[in-house]
Amino acid sequence: MDAATPVVELKQITKRFPGIVANDSISLKLHKGEIHALLGENGAGKSTLMNIVFGLYQPDEGSIEVNGTPVTIDSPNKAIELGIGMVHQHFKLVQPFTVTENIVLGMEPKKMGVHLDYKTSVAKIKKLSDQYGLKVNPNAKIQDISVGMQQRVEILKTLYRGADILIFDEPTAVLTPQEISELMGIMKRLVEEGKSIILITHKLKEIMQISDTVTIIRRGKVIDTLKTEETNPNELAEKMVGRSVSFKVDKKPATPKETVLEVKGLTSKNKDGIAVLNSLNLKVRAGEILGIAGVDGNGQSELIEALTGLSHVENGIIELNGKDITNKSPRHITESGVSHIPEDRHKHGLVLDFSMSENMVLETYYQAPYNRGGFLNKSAIDKQATRLIEQFDVRTPSIETKARSLSGGNQQKAIIAREIDKNPDLLIAAQPTRGLDVGAIEFVQKQLVAQRDQGKAVLLISFELDEIINVSDRIAVIYEGQIVGEVLPEETNDQELGLMMAGSKIAGGTA
Numbered sequence: 237m238d239a240a241t242p243v244v245e246l247k248q249i250t251k252r253f254p255g256i257v258a259n260d261s262i263s264l265k266l267h268k269g270e271i272h273a274l275l276g277e278n279g280a281g282k283s284t285l286m287n288i289v290f291g292l293y294q295p296d297e298g299s300i301e302v303n304g305t306p307v308t309i310d311s312p313n314k315a316i317e318l319g320i321g322m323v324h325q326h327f328k329l330v331q332p333f334t335v336t337e338n339i340v341l342g343m344e345p346k347k348m349g350v351h352l353d354y355k356t357s358v359a360k361i362k363k364l365s366d367q368y369g370l371k372v373n374p375n376a377k378i379q380d381i382s383v384g385m386q387q388r389v390e391i392l393k394t395l396y397r398g399a400d401i402l403i404f405d406e407p408t409a410v411l412t413p414q415e416i417s418e419l420m421g422i423m424k425r426l427v428e429e430g431k432s433i434i435l436i437t438h439k440l441k442e443i444m445q446i447s448d449t450v451t452i453i454r455r456g457k458v459i460d461t462l463k464t465e466e467t468n469p470n471e472l473a474e475k476m477v478g479r480s481v482s483f484k485v486d487k488k489p490a491t492p493k494e495t496v497l498e499v500k501g502l503t504s505k506n507k508d509g510i511a512v513l514n515s516l517n518l519k520v521r522a523g524e525i526l527g528i529a530g531v532d533g534n535g536q537s538e539l540i541e542a543l544t545g546l547s548h549v550e551n552g553i554i555e556l557n558g559k560d561i562t563n564k565s566p567r568h569i570t571e572s573g574v575s576h577i578p579e580d581r582h583k584h585g586l587v588l589d590f591s592m593s594e595n596m597v598l599e600t601y602y603q604a605p606y607n608r609g610g611f612l613n614k615s616a617i618d619k620q621a622t623r624l625i626e627q628f629d630v631r632t633p634s635i636e637t638k639a640r641s642l643s644g645g646n647q648q649k650a651i652i653a654r655e656i657d658k659n660p661d662l663l664i665a666a667q668p669t670r671g672l673d674v675g676a677i678e679f680v681q682k683q684l685v686a687q688r689d690q691g692k693a694v695l696l697i698s699f700e701l702d703e704i705i706n707v708s709d710r711i712a713v714i715y716e717g718q719i720v721g722e723v724l725p726e727e728t729n730d731q732e733l734g735l736m737m738a739g740s741k742i743a744g745g746t747a
């Protein structure tokens with residue numbers, strides 16, 4: 237093999253699922269020491285292609301070469317044997333086990349011809365973590381470490397198994413800005429040490445910052461492969477969605493009316509008795525978008541749970557249109573006029589084994605016209621689902637398809653369609669664009685503004701500062717379970733918000 241031989245070459249890979257060609261004759265070359273970004277719309281076929289390289293799916297047509305040799309990758313074990321590792325978006329770690337235990341898990345002594353020795357393992361992990369700048373505490377339990385740390389454990393796990401080729405499927409979607417910049421450093425280090433990386437991400441900034449090459453796919457086909465230094469975010473966005481994309485939300489100044497949501501002195505403790513909401517106050521009026529900025533873990537999830545009836549609070553009042561909804565049931569709150577785009581779409585957004593049709597009426601199936609004298613009215617449900625799927629451009633082979641087999645971004649679009657269509661007074665949008673492609677982000681943000689313009693109150697919770705600044709009419713900063721300040725988007729910037737999110741009180745007042 238000479239230096240020009242790709243470490244992985246995909247030749248005309250085709251993969252079909254019922255009703256869809258997920259990969260349509262895709263060819264791609266990954267060279268040694270390269271970071272090759274894979275960019276494409278939600279449902280374009282990126283994860284499918286990488287699952288083929290990692291041996292989780294078999295291609296219907298096409299071939300794969302590793303270091304110039306044709307191979308059949310019929311299982312993840314085979315992929316690992318060939319030096320291919322994958323860091324999945326949803327980690328597969330065992331919570332009560334330590335970092336070290338997780339890393340060596342599955343490397344049975346017999347298979348490796350050596351006995352598992354904890355001390356030797358710790359030493360080997362330490363060596364790897366020093367070499368690649370992957371700082372972890374080998375003795376910590378997974379349940380006690382942050383998401384960013386857990387991801388490092390996943391990376392170490394692949395390196396421990398000897399991976400030279402690493403696949404990252406949307407690794408930054410779940411990370412904080414700080415963790416993202418650390419991961420970027422780690423990836424640079426990995427390629428400097430001779431590894432090769434395929435990176436799936438929707439964030440054009442990350443692609444521009446770290447990749448060497450970028451391949452764009454659309455509806456299962458390769459549109460182009462470009463050198464990163466010879467392209468720019470606008471060109472990439474246009475190639476991936478087939479039209480130009482605006483990164484700025486077009487909106488008129490808000491004309492807020494009466495108060496829709498008022499939260500007073502909201503207090504709640506977690507199971508260890510630590511206050512997670514600490515006398516929190518906020519107000520959202522009809523016709524405005526209040527954005528909540530904050531570092532993950534400062535009470536955002538608890539606030540949403542309290543507002544939607546998913547958890548009880550000890551103290552404080554939540555009023556919707558002047559009526560007390562504190563500690564009411566989720567159904568009561570929904571029926572009072574609250575829609576919720578949840579941050580965890582698998583836990584609270586969809587029933588993955590239900591059809592798309594059923595998922596579109598999850599909260600309304602018991603009402604007319606979906607329920608007729610105790611029986612489900614399938615034709616009414618199907619009609620509703622068809623309408624929503626068309627209107628919100630949800631890419632699914634059919635309304636009978638199970639939610640599980642939709643791409644991540646299309647699952648998210650389906651939830652947004654359902655929640656907006658309920659015509660709520662208050663729309664709670666938690667991380668609404670997480671995992672979405674740039675075209676879909678533009679679409680969703682426009683929908684939020686349109687809801688506002690129709691006189692709804694919108695509460696936006698997002699870790700994306702760009703999104704908060706772009707979409708909100710007012711910004712409230714949450715820190716340690718309190719709103720510590722409020723700013724106007726046109727009067728603030730990343731730096732000021734960043735400082736407030738870290739706990740320094742600059743602007744006064746509460747939301």
Ligand SMILES: Nc1ncnc2c1ncn2[C@@H]1O[C@H](COP(=O)(O)OP(=O)(O)OP(=O)(O)O)[C@@H](O)[C@H]1O
Binds near residue numbers: 633
């Ligand atoms: N196991 C499966 N069964 C049926 N269809 C599937 C399956 N996995 C994926 N698909 C379909 O294949 C297409 C490509 O999906 P894939 O998950 O590869 O998209 P993606 O590019 O990773 O999108 P996203 O950015 O939203 O993650 C989608 O239409 C999806 O519904």
Ligand SMILES: [Mg+2]
Binds near residue numbers: 283644
């Ligand atoms: Mg995917």
